[in-house]
Amino acid sequence: MTSSHQAVLQKNMRKNLMHTLENLSDQKCQVKYKQAVPFVHVPRELLAQWDEYSRLLKERCDWFIKGLTQHELAALAEFDIKVVAFTQADRLPDVPEIFEVREWVKLMDDASQLRAVLRPNRTECEQDDPAN
Secondary structure, eight states: OOOHHHHHHHHHHHHHHHHHHHHHHHHHHHHHHHHHHSSSOHHHHHHHHHHHHHHHTTTTTTHHTTTTTTTHHHHHHHHHHHHHHHHGGGGGTTTGGGOOOHHHHHHHHHHHHHHHHHOOOOTTTTOOOTTT
């Protein structure tokens, strides 16, 4: 892979990661997601999206690791431990009932903290804008 291809891949990865974390961390975003795609179980979908980043992290995928600082990698690993420890995955209610599950609300807060580490200036529920 050329360095320019790797740079594009890393930029897209960060954008998609931030989008996943944005949805994970924000109740309004999850409600909006459910309204846009009513047949999707939003919490399971968001956990499945996170699983891809978890896999890249655990496998120490070269292009993925090189696109992040040591501080960011440590924050990702810490968040991944919290996702793995999440005990509600097998009986997870969908939006809006999920917001009554204390563990989910805590995971949302943890995702918000990770977003702050990765990109502190991102605003709530930003649209997919090529400038982001």
